[in-house]
Amino acid sequence: MKKLFNRLFKGIVCAAVCGAAVLGTFGLAACGGDNNDSTDNGHDVHVPVSVYAPDGAPALALANLIESEKTPSSRYKFETTIVKADVIRTCVTGEAPKADFCILPVNLAATLLGTGETYQMLGTVTNGNMYFLTTDDNPTLTTENLSTLVGKSIGVVQLNNVPGLTLQAVLGNAGVPYTVMGNDNTVDPAKVNLRAFADATTVAPNAGCDYYLCPEPAVSAKIKGTASAAKPFKLAGDLQQLHNGGYPQAVIVARKAFIEGNDGAVKIVTDALKASEEYLKTAKAEDVLVSLRTAYAEGLAPSFNAQNLTSDVIAHCSVRFTASKDCKNDVNAFLQELISVNESFTKTVADGFFYMG
Helix, strand or coil: CHHHHHHHHHHHHHHHHHHHHHHHHHHHHHHHCCCCCCCCCCCCCCEEEEEEEECCHHHHCCHHHHHHCCCCCCCEEEEEEEECHHHHHHHCCCCCCCCCEEEEEHHHHHHHHCCCCCEEEEEEEECCCEEEEECCCCCCCCCCCHHHHCCCEEEEECCCCHHHHHHHHHHHHCCCCEEECCCCCCCCCCCEEEEEECCHHHCCCCCCCCEEEEECCHHHHHHHHCCCCCCCCEEEEEHHHHCCCCCCCEEEEEEHHHHCCCHHHHHHHHHHHHHHHHHHHHCCHHHHHHHHHCCECCCCCCCCCCCCCCHHHHHHCCEEEEEHHHHHHHHHHHHHHHHHHCCCCCCCCCHHHECCC
């Protein structure tokens, strides 16, 4: 009996040791076996963090974050994806939204997330990239000479979206009468005549308007492309300056459930965004393209490329981060302006929508 007991005891000990060895091996594999998941600063595992942005100017705001991720220094692994503008809403909607952080047009963020129940706004990231083009001797537009537009026509890319509504708000606030042209393109001599253009590809010197409101990078490309034409385009002012130096074009939101317990990640993202303005001032355009290229969703034909992204274009995209606590009043006022032009375009937001940390 004693021998039997000894054999059983040895068997139990052996099983325990072997089991511990197996568990230890498994634990090592789970926590540090993959170099992509381990860090160099004492943390066991990178926490994946999903960041999304629409293609175009808003994506520039993430270039600095993408660049900094080449040498990660925290336990968070930021996975940035740039998608088509018309699908960005899918990143923050549904029962289990996939974005921990997401950049959205301000009107869309307000409409989809304005209750503050699922996402909160950390701040604004871009402040407008719309500029006027004209030909001949038409003057550059300023807040002092808007009345000279009466009887003239402006071709507006995105007339029924933020750019067009912002222009209408500017004219309304200045007391300058305007009208939206009908299909016959008849000009009202007593008003500023706004004509809708589907996109910038249809804007040309002979397209029939006195001025055109277009986004970058199309503006710079059209000035360059018509330089040798009989009636070349020239820059004739910008919508941002007509609207008090800018307007909250795009904002960044964070998933509320993620914010709780991950304030370190929030700080990393906001710090990177704060540094973006200076980074983009000094970075070469080709280096910015290299950074963004790693984030484009599969199959996406990006707005920016080696032919159209320059330091001037980057500057014209007005990338500048302002925290919610400093821009809350401006965002609320701008949303109200948009609603005053088209009451069904967007919504007002709850106080809880703004992250004040």
